[in-house]
Amino acid sequence: MGMxxxxxxxxxxxxxxxxxxxxxxxxxxxMVLGNDxxxxxxxxxxxxAGFNTVFDKTKISMVMDxxxxxxxxxxxxxxxxxxxxxxxxxxxxxxxxxxMGIEHALLPEKGLVAPGELVIGADSHTCTYGALGAFxxxxxxxxxxxxxxxxxxxxxxxxxxxxxxxGKLNEWVSGKDVILHIIGMIGVDGALYKSMEFVxxxxxxxxxxxxxxxxxxxxxxxxxxxxxxxxxxTKAYVSDKVNREYKVYEPDADAKYDAVYDIDLSKIKSTVxxxxxxENTRTIDEVGEVKIDQVVIGSCTNGxxxxxxxxxxxxxxxxxxxxxxxxxxxxxxxxxxxxxxxGLLEIFINAGCAVSTPTCGPCLGGHMGILxxxxxxxxxxxxxxxxxxxxxxxxxxxxxxxxxAASAITGKISDVSEVL
Amino acid sequence: MKAFGTVHKYGDNxxxxxxxxxxxLNTTDHKELAAHCMEDIDPDFVKxxxxxxxxxxxxxxxxxxxxxxxxxxxxxxxxxxxxxxxFARIFYRNAINTALPILECDEAAKKIDDGxxxxxxxxxxxxxxxxxxxxxxxxxxxxxxxxIINAGGLLNxxxx
Ligand code: SF4
Numbered sequence: 001m002g003m004x005x006x007x008x009x010x011x012x013x014x015x016x017x018x019x020x021x022x023x024x025x026x027x028x029x030x031m032v033l034g035n036d037x038x039x040x041x042x043x044x045x046x047x048x049a050g051f052n053t054v055f056d057k058t059k060i061s062m063v064m065d066x067x068x069x070x071x072x073x074x075x076x077x078x079x080x081x082x083x084x085x086x087x088x089x090x091x092x093x094x095x096x097x098x099x100m101g102i103e104h105a106l107l108p109e110k111g112l113v114a115p116g117e118l119v120i121g122a123d124s125h126t127c128t129y130g131a132l133g134a135f136x137x138x139x140x141x142x143x144x145x146x147x148x149x150x151x152x153x154x155x156x157x158x159x160x161x162x163x164x165x166x167g168k169l170n171e172w173v174s175g176k177d178v179i180l181h182i183i184g185m186i187g188v189d190g191a192l193y194k195s196m197e198f199v200x201x202x203x204x205x206x207x208x209x210x211x212x213x214x215x216x217x218x219x220x221x222x223x224x225x226x227x228x229x230x231x232x233x234t235k236a237y238v239s240d241k242v243n244r245e246y247k248v249y250e251p252d253a254d255a256k257y258d259a260v261y262d263i264d265l266s267k268i269k270s271t272v273x274x275x276x277x278x279e280n281t282r283t284i285d286e287v288g289e290v291k292i293d294q295v296v297i298g299s300c301t302n303g304x305x306x307x308x309x310x311x312x313x314x315x316x317x318x319x320x321x322x323x324x325x326x327x328x329x330x331x332x333x334x335x336x337x338x339x340x341x342x343g344l345l346e347i348f349i350n351a352g353c354a355v356s357t358p359t360c361g362p363c364l365g366g367h368m369g370i371l372x373x374x375x376x377x378x379x380x381x382x383x384x385x386x387x388x389x390x391x392x393x394x395x396x397x398x399x400x401x402x403x404x405a406a407s408a409i410t411g412k413i414s415d416v417s418e419v420l
Numbered sequence: 421m422k423a424f425g426t427v428h429k430y431g432d433n434x435x436x437x438x439x440x441x442x443x444x445l446n447t448t449d450h451k452e453l454a455a456h457c458m459e460d461i462d463p464d465f466v467k468x469x470x471x472x473x474x475x476x477x478x479x480x481x482x483x484x485x486x487x488x489x490x491x492x493x494x495x496x497x498x499x500x501x502x503x504x505x506x507f508a509r510i511f512y513r514n515a516i517n518t519a520l521p522i523l524e525c526d527e528a529a530k531k532i533d534d535g536x537x538x539x540x541x542x543x544x545x546x547x548x549x550x551x552x553x554x555x556x557x558x559x560x561x562x563x564x565x566x567x568i569i570n571a572g573g574l575l576n577x578x579x580x
Binding site for chain 2: 022023024025026045046048049050051124138139140141142143145146149150154156189192193222224
């Protein structure tokens with residue numbers, strides 16, 4: 001019996017010829033990631049266990065993104081702890097205000113993840129890098145501490161669900177709609193503990209930004225990781241970012257899958273996840289009248305270049321509805337700069353949007369756009385749990401950048417056709 | 421390594437909020453956490469649990485937040501092992517990393533009832549139900565997972 005893509009990467013990093021679903025193995029890590037919320041806990045654990053040095057100064061990334069620029073005194077203390085530790089240990093990939101970005105947008109952009117590599121991160125959306133054909137998964141702070149100390153982590157080899165992608169997306173439909181559609185179909189525990197493997201000849205019609213948004217939300221279906229086959233688009237993406245050797249893994253023809261789904265991209269419609277679970281999806285034509293108070297375009301799901309380009313196309317020459325706040329947050333400094341050069345920031349500001357330096361901010365109800373009781377937001381983020389963006393009685397509707405931009409103009413959840 | 425005790429049986433989707441409610445997360449003291457273990461699903465649990473007892477549950481045990489307080493509370497309450505059909509994946513990691521033995525075994529989860537006397541042999545993965553005179557086979561832990569649990573957790577196992 002053959003192996004899935006994920007199983008092959010795990011086997012290679014465990015020094016084994018073959019692994020099977022359910023097997024417990026120990027793997028070498030190519031990158032260990034933490035942010036300003038999870039790293040302080042890991043640092044304390046690291047010190048408590050008596051470690052002095054990290055396993056590799058170049059293979060640890062620390063990104064100050066959740067509550068930065070420091071939201072309050074507690075956040076400032078957390079970042080200071082990380083900064084001091086990074087300086088003391090000589091951590092190369094420490095990213096602070098001014099050169100940071102949201103971690104899962106930043107690491108691929110900086111070439112810190114390559115196809116075939118194995119990454120753990122003390123953040124549940126670490127699964128994003130599966131878009132590059134890497135194995136990456138979220139872990140707890142104890143795992144991060146041990147990873148920093150030893151460069152190893154243990155894993156239970158997952159089984160997998162195969163998504164056979166065909167066709168091409170219609171205009172204004174994006175990777176975000178595909179993954180919302182899938183989560184709506186299989187549910188928030190539909191891929192519990194498993195890998196979601198995306199294969200098929202429709203993959204070539206998905207841009208890197210589409211794939212990153214899809215892999216990002218694998219965890220919202222309970223998955224351990226989401227992973228895409230590596231093609232010319234992946235190779236072109238990493239070519240100017242990664243200058244080390246990397247290995248491309250393909251699933252065996254006889255790999256065993258727990259389930260196989262066929263996804264025809266041409267059939268996917270713009271999709272919105274209603275409160276309070278990402279699986280509560282409706283296609284845009286089934287939404288009905290939902291008035292909104294805020295729109296957030298950003299996050300590790302949809303704060304990338306294409307997301308901003310699509311939003312700008314829709315908002316150009318238009319204005320955000322009265323009584324709606326529209327907050328646009330480019331995910332990294334590089335994206336911010338590019339958006340400035342392309343004139344997108346001007347379009348947003350002319351349309352009445354607030355544009356911010358990169359931060360997670362409102363995505364986790366941290367700062368920069370908290371909702372009051374009874375308020376509703378359309379967000380391009382990935383979670384709409386109770387209280388995720390503020391008050392427990394506020395509501396978050398998850399959608400693509402196109403739907404978010406169109407909704408900002410009308411003041412209710414709207415399709416692009418209503419404004420163009 | 422063996423465990424023997426009386427079973428406390430629960431259903432599907434026992435989440436970390438009922439294992440240790442968020443209102444008690446302001447402490448990391450193991451004893452204090454144990455005093456509120458399972459409080460929102462089984463208020464009598466703390467009174468009836470004895471050293472060595474075993475929790476058996478169905479699907480998706482430990483779902484919800486990634487708090488490491490949940491396995492810590494269970495372990496500190498005296499539980500020697502949790503058997504379930506499946507575990508939520510971050511709970512699974514956290515349990516092993518905090519030295520709470522857990523076994524996935526669908527057959528055992530289905531057949532064992534509340535109050536059964538159960539023995540577990542961690543070396544072979546054999547679960548023996550003394551009350552019903554049945555045995556069930558779980559996958560035994562590989563050596564390094566055993567080392568983590570015996571050392572009292574992941575970081576202790578790495579200490580030089
Ligand atoms: S943008 Fe949101 S989901 Fe992404 S890392 Fe930040 S808080 Fe987490």
